[in-house]
Amino acid sequence: MKRVVICGLSHRAFNMFIQPLTEDFNEHYRITGLLDIDLQRYTLCQERFPSLRGVSFFHEDAFDQMVKETKPDIVIVAGRDDTHVTYIMQALDHDLDVITEKPMVTTAKDAKKVMEKEAESKGKVTVTFNYRYNPFHRKVKELILDGKIGRVTSVELSWLIDTYHGASYFKRWNRTRQFSGGLSIHKSTHHFDLVNWWIDQKPKQVFAYGALNYYGSESPWNPLQGEENRFCGTCHVKDICHYEARWNPRVERSKVEDDHIESGQEQTQQYSNYRPDACIFDQEIDIEDTYVASVSYDQGALLSYSIQFSAPYEGYRLAINGTKGRIETNEFHVPSRIPFQFPQQTISYYPMFGSKETIEVVKQPGGHGGGDPLLLADLFIGKDPLIHYDILAGAEAGAYSIALGEGMWRSVTENRPIEIDELFHKETV
Template identity: 65%
Template sequence: MKRYVICGISNRAMTMFIKPMLQQFHKESTIVGLLDNDPLRFQICKDAYKELQHVPVFLADQFEKMIEETKPDYVIVASRDDTHVDYILAALKENIHVITEKPMVTNARDANKVLEAESKSTGKVIVTFNYRYNPFHRKIKEMILEGKLGRITSIDLNWYMDTYHGSSYFRRWNRKRDLSGGLSVHKSTHHFDLVNWWLDQKPEEVFAFGGLHYYGPEGELNPKKEDGRYCSTCDVKDSCHYFVRWNARSGAIQVKDDHLLSGVFQNDPPYTDYRPDACIFDSEIDIEDTYVATVKYDRGTILSYSINFSAPYEGYRLSINGTKGRLETTEYHEPSRIPFEYPEQTIDFFPLFGSKETIQLVKSSGGHGGGDPILLEDIFLGPDPLRDYDIQAGAEAGAYSIAVGEGVWRSVLEKRSIPIKELI
């Protein structure tokens, strides 16, 4: 049985790791330590999972003490993005394996530190890129490996975050680049890793445009230019289109996503010194909400990528062009928030010479399109022996996804193309 400690008792840690470890994987794993900078999180976690009542807890500056006392085989990192690097490096120094939430770290400088530390350690890093495990994404990988598309020449990937989910990043710590790396790192590394993995190529150069168009003090729908507001106590919230779209004027504020406890609002804070309802029009926001980017790969493929964090619906459109044909697929996320009829996702393949083929797949239950449960099986049970290709992401994959993400925002700020070799 493997021994695990968890750094960062976030809602993500509780739902993605702790709950499955206590239920599906209790024969293979045991939790021997919890670490966080907020004691209230220990209480919330232990109230939710009575099996952890006697598990020792440690504050953020007690990592070495935790390792010495608990002697874990693995460190799971699910804390705020900017803290990942400290726990990863400390674990590798002790030759302990690491399982970390994406992004692995928030910048290329720290990614290089992780790569160097791993090269000197017997510990290895796993990055939980769960989108790889989505059944449609696995099928696309298999089609590329089979040579169905031929040599891949270009990819178009357009991602849309709706006004509910997209705005949530601007209510919390994600809105500060020094804490999250910006959304081209915090969010888009999901997407860049997918493309890197599909292609099995290394990114070489990035060029991008971007800006802050919807949020921040200059947002066109800002009802009042005033810093320091919170949705719970705001005197102009009934004039805020983002607020009234998702909240009844007389009801409690609900800020829900997979990183927060359900029903979090100001007069019942779940954590110490943590507010998930900061104003999306505050001037401290220093990240972008819109990107268009081009990425060149080392074997010639070109990626055209865009993401918008204030769209009418959530999902993505993907097309992959190859020397033997073209693949297209569209996914709509969060159906309860889509105010129109939409088709079920399929994969359409158009051979260069021939008839269109439509591929339908069995849907999987679980988060991220059914990717989370399969990812967890690979982590706690080992890779699926029936799968004949690599899917689990390591430190190098984490580093290259971050390099592309940082290359995107640097290109926007510096108005030049960014060679990946400057970063990794």
């Protein structure tokens, strides 16, 4: 029986880790400690998971005490992004294995510290990049490994986040770089890791443009400029707010569910000193919502990447070019939030000389396109013997996805190309 402690009792921690550990993997794993800054989250955790009643709670600065009293084998880190580095480093100091939510940390400098600490420790860091496990993403990896397109030369990835999902980041702590590193790290780390993993190359240099276009106090969609600190649950101008009208119509206040977004209205009064329904037009917002970037890799591949967080629908367009052909796929994500007809996702393979092939991938149930259950199985049962390549990500993969994200926003700020290796040695944050 392996003993597990959870650092950060977040919505993600509840759904991604605590529920499976208490329901699906409880024969071999037992949660022995819970750590968070907010005692109220501990109360909520016990209410939702009665089997955890009696499990000890520790405040954020009591990690060493928790380890001493609960004797864990594994530390799961799932709190606010800026707290990750503290618990990862402390866990490695105790030679404990770490499973951490992405992003592993929020700066390349901290990522370097984690890699160095891991090299000295008996513990190992695993970063839960569940997008790798999506069946379409695995198929893309397999096509490349099979040599179908030859040597990868360039990648085109355009990602769209709809106004429901996108707005959620600007209602919560993610809206400040201090806590999240910005969305170029918090969200784009997923996408950069996918590309790095698909092509098996390391990013070398990035140049980018970015801006805050749709959120913040200067947004053209702000229903009342000049007034700060509004909250959706108590807002007096929500009847003239287009975002509110799109997702919470006046006649039918139905909730549009998402597998990793907190239900803001329900949680408003349940946390201490925190509300996940802050106004998306606040002046406090100091991150970008739009990026376009060009990236060069150490083995010659090039990436053209874009993302924007206030799109009419959610999904992505991907193309990977090689010396022997091209792979294309388009995804329209969260069908319940798309108000128009759209095609089902397939993968198109275009050989350099020959006929196009259309691949219909076998879909799987579960969050993130079926990726979450497979990730959990690899974490808590062991590597799938039927998959001949590695999917679980370690500290190095986490580090390069973060460095690329940091390089993207630094390039925007400094208006120059950013060398990725430079960031691992940068003194400023």
